[in-house]
Amino acid sequence: MKESGLVLYEDTFLSVSLGTSCNVEFDFFKIWQFKKDLEKLKEEFDPSLLRFYHVHPSGFLHYSETDLNCISGLNKAFGYPVHFSILTFENGDLDYLGCNYVSYQYINKKMKEIGTITLDKKYLSLLKILSYEDIFYGDLK
Numbered sequence: 300m301k302e303s304g305l306v307l308y309e310d311t312f313l314s315v316s317l318g319t320s321c322n323v324e325f326d327f328f329k330i331w332q333f334k335k336d337l338e339k340l341k342e343e344f345d346p347s348l349l350r351f352y353h354v355h356p357s358g359f360l361h362y363s364e365t366d367l368n369c370i371s372g373l374n375k376a377f378g379y380p381v382h383f384s385i386l387t388f389e390n391g392d393l394d395y396l397g398c399n400y401v402s403y404q405y406i407n408k409k410m411k412e413i414g415t416i417t418l419d420k421k422y423l424s425l426l427k428i429l430s431y432e433d434i435f436y437g438d439l440k
């Protein structure tokens with residue numbers, strides 16, 4: 300199982316990434332590029348529309364110390380607040396998308412649970428395949 304990650308800006312897909320067994324990576328460059336492109340179009344970049352999703356192993360819905368550092372860094376890089384969601388799938392069956400998730404904002408150096416930001420099925424499928432399908436291991440970054 301790998302901790303895959305997904306980044307959306309509102310409903311716009313920005314990037315998907317494959318972490319290692321206990322670490323997620325997001326594609327900062329793509330997000331940064333998207334922000335710059337928006338600014339070139341004289342459109343305002345709103346950090347609260349940035350949504351980071353990351354998959355934990357089944358049963359580990361709670362955030363880690365690494366997650367805390369990660370969201371704090373994301374706030375520094377892209378502004379405040381961004382949304383950070385942790386998602387766990389109920390099993391490893393690729394045909395089944397049953398899952399749990401919790402969404403957070405980082406407020407006063409603490410993780411604050413906010414209402415779950417639901418994720419479209421196509422993104423759930425993508426994350427599930429990346430996290431659980433062996434064929435991608437080592438091929439994607």
Ligand SMILES: [Zn+2]
Pocket residue numbers: 323353355362363365366385
């Ligand atoms: Zn995590």
